[in-house]
Amino acid sequence: MIEKQIIDHVKVNRIQPGNTEKIPGQFYATLMVADQECDFFVDGVQVETVQNAVLFIHKNFHWQLKRRGKHPCSGFVLYLSEQILNEPMLSKLQINDVRILHSDQIHHAQLSPIIEGRILSIIEMIDELLTTGLDHREAAILSLINTFFVYCDGKCNIKRELGQRNSKASLVYRFKKLINTHIMELHDVKEYCERLHVSPSYLNESVQEVLGINAKNLILEQLIIRIRKNLKFSEKSVKEISFDLGFSSPEYFSSFCKTHLGQSPSSYRRS
Structure with missing residues (x-):
């Protein structure tokens, strides 16, 4: 288990209605974008328009998510340190391998409404546990992160190319x-x-x-x-x-x- 408090290695932020960008630090990011279209930029270049999707982003990318038109963006960003991803429970996941070893790509999973609801529930539980002092919360958070990635890998048809x-x-x-x-x-x-x-x-x-x-x-x-x-x-x-x-x-x-x-x-x- 990681030695530092888990809040140093796992963070959950809500996507802002207007613009959201990468926080400082060496974090891998998983963006869960809800049902409104948002424009996704990497290094100032628009990569795609996303909606009902999960994006898996290497720590070396500087990214931004911007509202498209009148409708605000919504969803969550799950930030994970490399130490977390090297935890025994997570280190063997295929999704981990995809994100870390291919830093020149942005990986993408499209969500159905049902899958989106379930993934949102997992992220909300992680967020809630991060703000509590419950016993064994580290183990619970790692278990939820593992469930999140297994679910994405098995249910979301992760692609290695964005079209x-x-x-x-x-x-x-x-x-x-x-x-x-x-x-x-x-x-x-x-x-x-x-x-x-x-x-x-x-x-x-x-x-x-x-x-x-x-x-x-x-x-x-x-x-x-x-x-x-x-x-x-x-x-x-x-x-x-x-x-x-x-x-x-x-x-x-x-x-x-x-x-x-x-x-x-x-x-x-x-x-």
């Missing part, structure tokens, strides 16, 4: 993460496509559909941000910056800056 539209949003999310990590070495769309195992045409189609720009412009956008930051706040020479940012020569870097910043690197630094 074509959401597949594209997931691809764009992974593309943005790769750019953030490799922008100083990779400037070409094809280089990212090789790492993402997709064709340039499909990546462009996905980025255009999700963000309204093409893949090359997304790379340029991030590269220009790095250039501005380095020229304004770094003590390095223009030559050092050009090589640090992956340009083949200072001359090419200067030409790039004149095209995209409207002036040479030295002029931009002085402005």
Whole structure:
């Protein structure tokens, strides 16, 4: 059994009528969204519209749930620490394996009204036990969490993909993460496509559909941000910056800056 009090490892929050987002800390989140449509975002990108659904979310994702139209969002978020998920009662669950080992995906289960009511009852019991001082509440809460996941796994038809539209949003999310990590070495769309195992045409189609720009412009956008930051706040020479940012020569870097910043690197630094 976990050594810290269970309230440090398990939290239940109601979904807010307007917007709800991930709380601070390294928690895996299970969102139970009730009967009103809500828009689900990851890293600022809309992944899908959810209704009568459970979402299983890795701790590395920054997510938001936003109301859609006039109707408020409703439901619960069940937050669990990794220590809880490693408890012997839970560690063998297939649903645990799905969530932890696939941090590049959001997993989804659609709910029927009957199943939704039963799952809500389980979460409400967990929430109630967290606020009491009853003997053996830790064991009771773990048992309810186990029941919740077994029920989801057996009754909710958990999917590993969210469909074509959401597949594209997931691809764009992974593309943005790769750019953030490799922008100083990779400037070409094809280089990212090789790492993402997709064709340039499909990546462009996905980025255009999700963000309204093409893949090359997304790379340029991030590269220009790095250039501005380095020229304004770094003590390095223009030559050092050009090589640090992956340009083949200072001359090419200067030409790039004149095209995209409207002036040479030295002029931009002085402005």
